[in-house]
Amino acid sequence: MSVAVIILAAGQGTRMRSQTPKILHPLLGKAMVAYSLELAEAVSTLKPVVVVGHAASAVQAAVGERARFVLQEPQLGTGHAVQQAEAILKDEADTLVVLAADMPLLKVETVKRLLELQGANPGPVTLLSAIDEDSRGFGRVVRSLDGRVRAVVEEAQATPELLTLRELNASVYCFSAAWLWPALKRIPLSPKGEYYLTDAVGIAAAEGLEVRAWTTPDKSETIGVNTRVHLAEAESALRQRINQAWMLEGVTLVDPASTYIEPGVAIGQDTVIWPNTHLQGDTQVGEGCNLGPNTILQDARLGARCKVFASVVQGAVLEDDVDVGPFAHLRKGAHLAQRVHMGNFGEVKNSYLGPGTKVGHFAYIGDATIGKGVNIGAGTVTCNYDGERKNPTEIEANVFIGSDTMLVAPVHLGEGARTGAGAVVTKNVPPYSLAVGVPARVIRKLERRD
Secondary structure: EEEEEEEEEOOOOOHOOOOHHHHHHHHHEHEEEEEEHHHHHHHHOOOEEEEEOHEEEEHHHHHHOOOOEEEEEOOOHHHHHHHOHHHOOOOOOOOEEEEEOOOOOOOOHHHHEEEEEEEEOOOEEEEEEEOOOOOOOOOOEEEOOOOOOEEOOOOOOOOOOOOHHEEEEEEEEEEEEEHHHHHOOOOOOOOOOOOOOOOHHHHHHHHOOEEEEEEEOOHHHHHHOOOOHHHHHHHHHHHHHHHHHHHOOOOOEEHHHHHHOOOOOEEEEEEEOOEEEEEEEEOOOOOEEEEOOEEEEEEOEEOOEEHHHOOEEOOOOOOOOEEEEEEEOOOOOEEOOOOOOOEEEEEOOOEEEEOOEEEEEEEEEEEEEEOOOOOOOOEEEEEEEEEOOOOEEEOOOOOOOOOEEEEOOOOEEOOOOOEEEOOOOOOEEOOOOEEHHHOOEEEEEEEOOO
């Protein structure tokens, strides 16, 4: 069975009250449409077809090469939207999955289940339904007394009697392509002046063909986003789903309701995450870490047994047993080797700190390479920018940097060197030498300690 996915993304989304197209609004770090694209990629080897209309160029730019596009202009309803994909897909696939780009919580397992049911269905369509007291504007699934699906009626067209039905059409379908393409031409114009894809269900039933419906046990899958209220609801449900999955994998979330983990994150077993902690982007966390409270990890790499307390880590690498915070900021290019301690109000950017190095507090390290066992005193600053370019600082192993030292780059401190408190180092310091003063000068050699 060859499967193609059609994603409906032409709507204007006026109820979002936004200059941003609805399906490009972010949901846990990704544009909403990305969830539909990922689902399509999981159930089909063919590139999905995205039906665009409103803000078509912006949607196409955001989706890029992940899909093929057809333009619906004018926008005359969901049946008309699907019809636009016929020229691309008519001879390409025998089964069509149709879904909406504003339903980001739909699960891959659910669509695969629909495909299995349609594969065994002698009729031309299998649809997804949900049982819910809140209709969310969905149409009603109408069944005969023997339980067969007879029609789907849009909420705007439903009688008061039909509005009492609680089985809702979730607007996710699997169609036989050979049947659907000609059937779309038989859909009547609605009183609203649109061609509803739901009417294809009634056409199939009227022809005596079997229509099957599978009801999802997880009604959160059918949350459609039409307003920012819905967007927040969808994010809450998605976050709950992600958090529950990580807890079942052996991660402790002290307060799941205040823990924010984006879909692309990976976390090792026995890691503990405290409240108000955000794990974003391509973040990977090793086993046995302790994160938070009040911590942000963004595109970060953490080894095992790291501790990050009330700090921000962005694009940084932490090897095993690194201790950070509180109130530290590790920026892109920061690399902390094993057992590094980064204390309160310290900032590191584009620098390597060797094993066992300690930056206790109130320091800025930028564009630096620091060896193992270095102690960096409070108030130390690598003065790396001269107004035109960033300059490097090199500090070899076992150096001791006194409090309030200014390291004016480019500068090199040899192994075992020391600086006095308040030194302004503008020249290289040889190994095992003590430099003090403003500007700093070497006043004596130090005894080498192996």
